[in-house]
Amino acid sequence: MIANDSRLTTKMNICSSCNTDFLEKTFNLCQNKSRVEVAIVSTIKDIAKAAGVSIATVSIVLNGKGRERKISQETQQRIYKIAQDLNYVPNQSAKKLRSAKKDSYAIAFYWATDFRINYLARITLGIQEEIMKQDKAIHLTVVPYKVDQLQKQLEAMQNEFFNGIIIANMSNKDMDYLNSIHIPCPVVLFNRESDKYSSVTMDNYTIGCNVAQHFLDKGIFDAGVLTHDTSFPIMRTWMQGFLDTFAKAGHTVPEENIILCDTSSSSAVEATKKLYEEKRMPRAMFCESDVLAHGMLYACHELGISIPQDVEVFTIGINMAQFNDYAIPSLSRVDIPMGEIGQHCLHLMVDLIEKKKPNPTVQFVEGKEIIGQSSPR
DSSP: OBOSSTTOOOEEEEETTSOOHHHHHHHHTTTTTOBOOEEEEOOHHHHHHHHTSOHHHHHHHHTTOTTTTTOOHHHHHHHHHHHHHTTOOHHHHHHHHHHSOTTEEEEEEEEETTSOHHHHHHHHHHHHHHHHHSSSEEEEEEEEEOTTOHHHHHHHTTTSOOSEEEEESOOHHHHHHHHHSOOSSOEEEESOOOSSSEEEEOOHHHHHHHHHHHHHHTTOOOEEEEESOSSSHHHHHHHHHHHHHHHHTTOOOOGGGEEEOOSSHHHHHHHHHHHHHTTOOOSEEEESSHHHHHHHHHHHHHHTOOTTTTOEEEEEESSOTTTGGGSSSOOEEEEOOHHHHHHHHHHHHHHHHTTSSOSSOEEEOOOEEEOOTTSOO
16 A cells, blocks of 8 residues: 555555455455555565475575575576566565665564455554554555464565564464464564563453343343354453353353354354244344344344344444444444554554564553444343
8 A cells, every 4th residue: 555645655565375356355445545556475485486496595596696606507597587477576675674764664464364354454444544644664565364374374474574563363273373483573463462472452351241231231131142153262252251241140141042153144144043943042142243143133034023122132343334323223232443453553563663662562442332223222
């Protein structure tokens, strides 16, 4: 992304080994803010694989020391040709970044592609807006990776130079790996707390507690949870706060009321219809995302179930913030300020790079409770 402000040079790269299709949609949401420049990043590892030589050999040749180290002319030419074909530029970029002025930074944003595009778009837009506020040249490289495969992507990018790394949506396996290694630059985690790394997060446990208390205050004791994954850290923490609050009030949520589906609205429709057919629909449901909540609203409409008279629905507002007020009925929710989280991640990263804050630093961002028609006060 290149801002119009002449003080800024903001470049977004995408790792060549990843699927970039989803990012094109993300950038469309930012088009009114700035122009986007997308560059495909090839690594020394890519060239070495294509040339059938070691990474060290590629490094020697591209640094102009092939003849000195007695590497054959044929091999040198082959490496240069492959580097040109792959549009390889990182070595030169790294040199420039290392020698750049004090306020020029390269930051990598690692994002798990298993999560929704609009989720990413809102965080990326927040990062972009914070970059535009900074009087610095910031080069942002977005690196998609698969959940549980952070190690693979970090290793693939190990020859790149970054002043700092932001990582979002890590699984427990990814977190364990990250804790086991040393990263020589500042790291900021999104919505994960760590004794080793800085983070921007929310009090996810309290969010779940507050939703449960909302139902309890209304005298609703028969509740359930609609989620795609009870083990993923953020979802597990929301749900645990919800379950603990009901248990402390003497109304344990039975295990059969924890309903699993995938991350799509259609899956939520199927799960809701199954509950209805089996005659075990709870009086209130806590949905892990507004995508699932919209699916539940649709299913209830088809089944003739009245919301909130028959079933109340409360959700986490992550993906469809612009639509939740216009659902019929409008959704009660805790909106997660993704854009604000993105801004905080970038701002904290710059502070860590410039040693204005100690590592680890944890910053909390509050969600906004919005009471709609699906579960009024």
